[in-house]
Amino acid sequence: MCNMAENDKISLKEQVALLPMSAGCYLFENSKGEVIYVGKAKHLRNRVRSYFVENRDHSAKVRVMVRQIASMRHIVVDSETDALLLENSLIKTLQPRYNILLKDDKTYPWIAVTAEEFPRVLSTRQIVRDGSHYYGPYGSISAQRAVLDFIREALPLRSCRQKMTEESISKAKHTACLQFHLGNCKAPCIGQCSREEYQGYIDIATSVLKGDLRPVRSYLEGEMMRAAEELRFEVAARYKARLDALERYASRSVIVSAKMGDMDIFSLLVDDDEAYCNFLRVRNGSITAVHTATISVGVESTEQDIMTLGIQHIKENIASELAREVLVSVMPHEELFEGVKFTVPKRGEKHDLLEFSLRSAKTTRAERLKNLEIHNPARHTDRLMEAMRRELRLAKEPRHIECFDNSNLQGTNPVASCVVFRDGKPSRKEYRHFNIKTVVGADDFASMREILTRRYFRLLEEGAELPDLIVVDGGKGQLSSAYAVLQELNIADRVPVVGLAKRLEEVFYPNDPMPYYLSRTGEPLKVICHIRDEAHRFGITHHRNRRSKNFIQTGLEDIEGVGEKSITALLRHFRTLSKLRAATVEEIAEIVGKSRAEKVVAFLQAEKEN
Numbered sequence: 001m002c003n004m005a006e007n008d009k010i011s012l013k014e015q016v017a018l019l020p021m022s023a024g025c026y027l028f029e030n031s032k033g034e035v036i037y038v039g040k041a042k043h044l045r046n047r048v049r050s051y052f053v054e055n056r057d058h059s060a061k062v063r064v065m066v067r068q069i070a071s072m073r074h075i076v077v078d079s080e081t082d083a084l085l086l087e088n089s090l091i092k093t094l095q096p097r098y099n100i101l102l103k104d105d106k107t108y109p110w111i112a113v114t115a116e117e118f119p120r121v122l123s124t125r126q127i128v129r130d131g132s133h134y135y136g137p138y139g140s141i142s143a144q145r146a147v148l149d150f151i152r153e154a155l156p157l158r159s160c161r162q163k164m165t166e167e168s169i170s171k172a173k174h175t176a177c178l179q180f181h182l183g184n185c186k187a188p189c190i191g192q193c194s195r196e197e198y199q200g201y202i203d204i205a206t207s208v209l210k211g212d213l214r215p216v217r218s219y220l221e222g223e224m225m226r227a228a229e230e231l232r233f234e235v236a237a238r239y240k241a242r243l244d245a246l247e248r249y250a251s252r253s254v255i256v257s258a259k260m261g262d263m264d265i266f267s268l269l270v271d272d273d274e275a276y277c278n279f280l281r282v283r284n285g286s287i288t289a290v291h292t293a294t295i296s297v298g299v300e301s302t303e304q305d306i307m308t309l310g311i312q313h314i315k316e317n318i319a320s321e322l323a324r325e326v327l328v329s330v331m332p333h334e335e336l337f338e339g340v341k342f343t344v345p346k347r348g349e350k351h352d353l354l355e356f357s358l359r360s361a362k363t364t365r366a367e368r369l370k371n372l373e374i375h376n377p378a379r380h381t382d383r384l385m386e387a388m389r390r391e392l393r394l395a396k397e398p399r400h401i402e403c404f405d406n407s408n409l410q411g412t413n414p415v416a417s418c419v420v421f422r423d424g425k426p427s428r429k430e431y432r433h434f435n436i437k438t439v440v441g442a443d444d445f446a447s448m449r450e451i452l453t454r455r456y457f458r459l460l461e462e463g464a465e466l467p468d469l470i471v472v473d474g475g476k477g478q479l480s481s482a483y484a485v486l487q488e489l490n491i492a493d494r495v496p497v498v499g500l501a502k503r504l505e506e507v508f509y510p511n512d513p514m515p516y517y518l519s520r521t522g523e524p525l526k527v528i529c530h531i532r533d534e535a536h537r538f539g540i541t542h543h544r545n546r547r548s549k550n551f552i553q554t555g556l557e558d559i560e561g562v563g564e565k566s567i568t569a570l571l572r573h574f575r576t577l578s579k580l581r582a583a584t585v586e587e588i589a590e591i592v593g594k595s596r597a598e599k600v601v602a603f604l605q606a607e608k609e610n
Helices: 012-017 042-051 062-069 081-096 141-154 168-169 195-209 215-228 233-252 303-319 348-375 378-392 446-463 477-487 523-555 564-574 577-582 585-592 592-607
Strands: 024-029 035-040 071-076 100-104 110-113 121-124 133-135 265-270 274-283 286-296 325-328 341-343 401-410 413-421 433-434 469-473 499-500 506-508
Touching: 012 042, 012 071, 024 042, 024 081, 035 062, 035 121, 035 195, 035 378, 042 062, 062 081, 071 121, 081 121, 081 303, 081 378, 100 195, 110 141, 110 195, 121 195, 121 433, 141 195, 141 233, 195 215, 215 233, 274 303, 274 348, 274 413, 286 303, 286 348, 303 325, 325 348, 378 523, 401 523, 401 577, 413 523, 433 446, 469 477, 469 506, 469 523, 564 585, 577 592
Parallel strands: 265 325, 325 341, 401 469, 469 499
Antiparallel strands: 024 035, 024 071, 100 286, 110 121, 110 133, 265 274, 274 286, 401 413, 413 433, 499 506
16 A cells, blocks of 8 residues: 655645556555545546546545545555455445445344254344345334244244253253143154154245245145045144145235246445335245345445445345346446446336336435425535436526416406515515506516516615526417516526426426426425416416406496495395395395495396396
């Protein structure tokens, strides 16, 4: 290992210039001498130099890390594959702050087959390297208990904790317990079952744990038939009950396909700072294990690197060995896994399996994020705003969003609405209605120009805060009208604007004729949909109220000497205009007085004659 900081007078730039053009690993250290990042490279000098060149593609994490680099070290190896292996080893040993780190904050239940002369099958949450075999992990204790209960019901295995050996049995140091008399154990402790016979039962139990139910079915059917032939019908009935238990247990497992062989499935879901690698084990057409590893994403991590680390972690700690066929959503570094064929299925049952694995990863992510957000709501807001900034290709986070929508009915009563969202949530006290004043008929483009001009001319005049993003409900025409207004007000370079097409995932940008498609599964699209729905709801409510108000005005409010309060009182009493027309002067006079009643009746009579 070469230390590039032995001479404090050597600058980082000079240290980089001294790096060889060879494959190897580089280690960045901070001012305290702590390793903060480990990376691999095919050409060390070129790779490390890229950190210190101004690059817009560098994420905020990379820029923060580079500012902390005080010195560096490097290790030269023979090949890129060796560099990959060394990098993985160094990361596990040093746990650098800015690298990929696995997060296992939960202990899962396992089933252990102990390394004893007469093994036991038992539940555990701790893996001890004592020669025992472990199967799992199980997603819940109930799933694990279902497997254990079936094995104990179907096979005569011992459950006692006696330290049993062939020598202790020959010396008669043990006595049979109640389980032997109940028929649940063959009592190897008193020599009723040889070690070879007992091992046969363990082999069957191991097959069940691996997902293969054929040996146990064959054993139970054979024992049932033998007992029946010997006229031991009670024993035969007991084995029949165990066969029924087998069928109930088999129905609980997730069946994939009877034709599908043994395989493992790995899917990867990557967020900004965390990734989720899900593992499915398929044996004899059934899913026998599910596990999701949570991984902290490093600053320069590719999906291939993350997938490789996830598979290595699960192989070393959970799966013990991989199937010959492995389905993946992202190809790992294949050279690290000998004898394994990796494929990315595009269709059929294998693709369905991969989709099932991805849904499991999404479920884990949702549960983890929900738990984090309960304890830290600001974290959710920050993550959502950053996701919207990235998805909508904005320069800064859209903490303040305003959305506009027009409403009219065949050109009548044109109105518009403005809804305001802050931190992804409605700010209803800031909602505004607009009655269109200068536009005649159904001209949505002119209406949009009017309301945006009125809204932002006023904000500029008052020195009020401008939004971080303007959303226009409409296609390219509406967007062009809005953008023209922003240019006239000289704020087009200060406030970005986008237009929403009829298809929710399509977004238009100024001077770009082609739509940009948002991710259908991302949270930004959900926020955009919420904004659009609020603008529709708010605008339609105002439009409906105006239509109702205008309907009343075209009738009774034209009567001279009859005010709004009198009309409201009449409508509350008679409910409808037809009932009011059928009323007598005396009936109306009881509500608004004789003078107004006569005017109302005269107006309605004239209206009827016309």
